Amino acid sequence: MESINLVKVRRGNHIESVHRGHVAVVDSNGNLMNFAGNPYGKVYARSSMKPVQTIPLIETGAADTYEFSDADLSLCCASHNGESMHTDRVLEILKRIGLKDNSLQCGTHPPRWEETYKKLIREGKEITPLYNNCSGKHTGMLATAKYMNEPIETYYRVDHPVQQRILTAVSEICDYPKEDIEIGIDGCGVPVHGLPLINLAFGYAVMANPEKLNKKRAETVKRITNAMIAAPEMVGGTNRFCTDFMKTGKGRFFGKAGAEAVYCIGDKETGLGIAIKVEDGNGRAMYPVAVEVLNQLGLLTEHQIEDLMNHYKPKLRNARKEEIGQLIPDFTLQKA
Numbered sequence: 001m002e003s004i005n006l007v008k009v010r011r012g013n014h015i016e017s018v019h020r021g022h023v024a025v026v027d028s029n030g031n032l033m034n035f036a037g038n039p040y041g042k043v044y045a046r047s048s049m050k051p052v053q054t055i056p057l058i059e060t061g062a063a064d065t066y067e068f069s070d071a072d073l074s075l076c077c078a079s080h081n082g083e084s085m086h087t088d089r090v091l092e093i094l095k096r097i098g099l100k101d102n103s104l105q106c107g108t109h110p111p112r113w114e115e116t117y118k119k120l121i122r123e124g125k126e127i128t129p130l131y132n133n134c135s136g137k138h139t140g141m142l143a144t145a146k147y148m149n150e151p152i153e154t155y156y157r158v159d160h161p162v163q164q165r166i167l168t169a170v171s172e173i174c175d176y177p178k179e180d181i182e183i184g185i186d187g188c189g190v191p192v193h194g195l196p197l198i199n200l201a202f203g204y205a206v207m208a209n210p211e212k213l214n215k216k217r218a219e220t221v222k223r224i225t226n227a228m229i230a231a232p233e234m235v236g237g238t239n240r241f242c243t244d245f246m247k248t249g250k251g252r253f254f255g256k257a258g259a260e261a262v263y264c265i266g267d268k269e270t271g272l273g274i275a276i277k278v279e280d281g282n283g284r285a286m287y288p289v290a291v292e293v294l295n296q297l298g299l300l301t302e303h304q305i306e307d308l309m310n311h312y313k314p315k316l317r318n319a320r321k322e323e324i325g326q327l328i329p330d331f332t333l334q335k336a
Contacts, residue, residue, distance in 0.1 A: 001038035004331055006278065007285040011316065011325040019285035021261070021278040023293055023333065026201040028209035028271040030175065032336040034297065039198045043277045044184055045170075046258030049193055050077040050137055051224050052173050052203060056165040057140045058220045062147035066097050073227035074234035076140035079257060081237030082111025082131040089234070090135045097143045104129035105156045106138045106188040113237060134188035136234070141190070158183060158191045167191070173221075174203035187259060197275045200264060205273030207254075208266030225254045225266060241287045241311045248307045253299075261286045267299060284327060287311040292329035 003020040010016065022037030032039060054076045057063050063073065072093055080086040094100060110117050111131040120127060129135060138155075141162050145155040148162075155162045170193050171178040182194025207225055210218040228235055232246035235256065245255050255265040261278030263286040274293055278285045291312040294300045305312060316325035 001040070003037040003279045006036065006289050006329060006331050008328045008330050009316070009325065010328060016325070019261075019278050019280060019282055021276065021280075021285070021289065022197055023277075023289065023331075024197045024201040024275045025293070025297065025333070026198055026205050026273050026275075028202075028205040028212070028273070030202050030205075032198055033272065034333040034335055036331055036333055039201070040196050041277075042182060042194050042196050043200065043262060043275075044182070044192050044194045044258075044260065045200050045264075046186060046192055046260060046262050047079045047134070047137075048200065048256045048258035048262045048264040048275075049170060050079070050256055051207060051228065051254070052170050053137060053166045054140055054224050055169040055173070055217075055220055056162070057144050058223060059216065060144055060148055060165070062144045063140075065147055066093070066143050068093070068143075070227040071231040071234050073140075073224060074231040075136035077224065077228055077256060078136040078235045079133045079242075079259075080136060080234065081113035081240065082116050082133065083113045083237050084116070085233065086136065086237065087111075087116075087130050090130055090139050093139050093143070097146050099142055099146065099152070101128055101130045101135075103142055103152055104132070104135055104138050105153075106132040106134045106190075108132060132188060134186075134190075138188065138190070156188075156190045163191050167193070170195075170203075172217075173206055174199040175206075197277055200262075201273040201275035203273065204264045204266040204275065205271055208268050208273060209271030225268070228254045228256075241290070241308075244308065244311065245290070248304050253294075255290070257283070257286065259283070263287070263290045265290060265294070270299070272297070272299075284314070288313060288327050288329040289331075292331070293333065296333050 006021045007019040024039035025034040176195045176199040184192045186192035210221040232243045236242035260281035263276040265274040
């Protein structure tokens with residue numbers, strides 16, 4: 001099964017380019033309900049797996065021992081902007097567990113939030129791993145390693161107990177054999193997990209409706225998804241789709257972006273899980289697809305669609321800030 005056209009890119013009156021990809025919509029019993037393209041192709045989940053990667057932080061007892069709040073847990077699921085609300089919280093958690101930001105092994109990149117970047121330049125300060133969009137996730141991993149008395153320096157390696165617990169959680173939540181999960185290395189240095197899109201969607205369905213999980217796991221999953229919903233500003237930040245989407249969802253939806261144009265959604269009301277992969281890896285296309293999938297499934301109100309319009313059908317602007325085109329989702333989900 002091949003990919004299909006998902007988003008058209010219009011410049012003036014001409015369709016200049018097209019983004020192709022795949023969609024899987026799965027219920028919490030594992031049934032494929034709707035799809036576009038190939039729902040069975042294997043993809044790297046990238047940062048869409050962060051809510052699952054947070055499970056061992058809670059189940060080991062580390063989160064309770066170090067008094068992780070909803071905002072702290074939400075930050076562990078984040079690909080954040082690097083705004084002060086994110087970096088200040090990372091520093092506060094690290095202090096609580098007795099570590100400093102030099103323990104973070106996520107590497108460096110300029111903060112996504114331009115004002116933070118400008119401030120660092122003006123003040124002549126160094127860009128440290130603190131500003132990496134994955135520093136929250138890494139802080140959660142460090143907390144687990146510290147609590148379990150495991151090596152701190154190597155927590156990011158695939159053979160470290162922290163990463164092996166995560167691998168087990170991914171396998172269990174997504175109902176996919178551990179030995180069949182493709183392991184790569186993510187942009188922040190930790191293992192990244194490759195599995196069929198349908199299983200990724202199922203993982204989000206299970207997190208949306210965890211009633212078939214054992215009591216401890218179900219409570220853990222609810223705690224994570226409720227934390228994301230309660231503190232959506234931690235997951236992304238200002239002008240980010242994840243944050244805006246969960247605010248608009250008003251307790252119903254949780255969602256997480258992944259690099260190379262992956263997006264996953266759980267709907268607590270229906271128990272549906274949605275996984276999206278834009279084939280060319282261009283992240284600009286995944287948010288229009290996400291809103292259009294929800295629209296076609298009848299899961300959003302007209303008011304919610306209007307709230308998300310800047311993400312749903314974003315205008316293209318040139319360097320003069322003039323409107324010169326638009327991204328337009330254009331596909332039809334098939335029923336399985």
